[in-house]
Amino acid sequence: MVEKLKIGYRIVGTIKDVKGHCNAGHKKGDKLELSGHNTGGLCGFFYHDIFPFIIMLQFGGGFPAEWVEDQDIVELECMDKMNAVKIELRRIKDED
Numbered sequence: 001m002v003e004k005l006k007i008g009y010r011i012v013g014t015i016k017d018v019k020g021h022c023n024a025g026h027k028k029g030d031k032l033e034l035s036g037h038n039t040g041g042l043c044g045f046f047y048h049d050i051f052p053f054i055i056m057l058q059f060g061g062g063f064p065a066e067w068v069e070d071q072d073i074v075e076l077e078c079m080d081k082m083n084a085v086k087i088e089l090r091r092i093k094d095e096d
Contacts, residue, residue: 008058010092011035013042016075020083034089046078046085057091 015030024043032040034054039047053074056062062071072091077084 007035007037009060011054011057012090012092013040014088014090015085016088017086018083019085022083022085023080024085026085042087043078043085045080046087049079050076050087050089053089057089 011034013032013034015026015028015032018026018028022043024046026043032042034040034042034047035058036051036055053076057072057074062068065071068074072093074089075086076089077086
């Protein structure tokens with residue numbers, strides 16, 4: 001079995017809302033481990049869209065301070081606006 005890569009910070013995605021029906025089966029409250037090497041089971045289309053934000057958080061990047069309240073959290077919505085899924089990406093810093 002291949003060992004999990006531990007590069008950068010751990011990123012946890014939490015599904016915050018689903019408007020309509022998600023064809024990939026994501027439900028409010030689902031938690032996913034995400035990284036540049038791990039889709040965590042997230043819909044491929046959604047993962048493709050949020051990949052730059054995952055990488056930014058994983059490797060310590062952020063937005064200008066005046067744009068966001070918390071540099072460790074980003075909320076994003078999938079491209080299917082009729083069945084929009086909202087995800088919160090959270091950078092986890094307090095682990096060894």
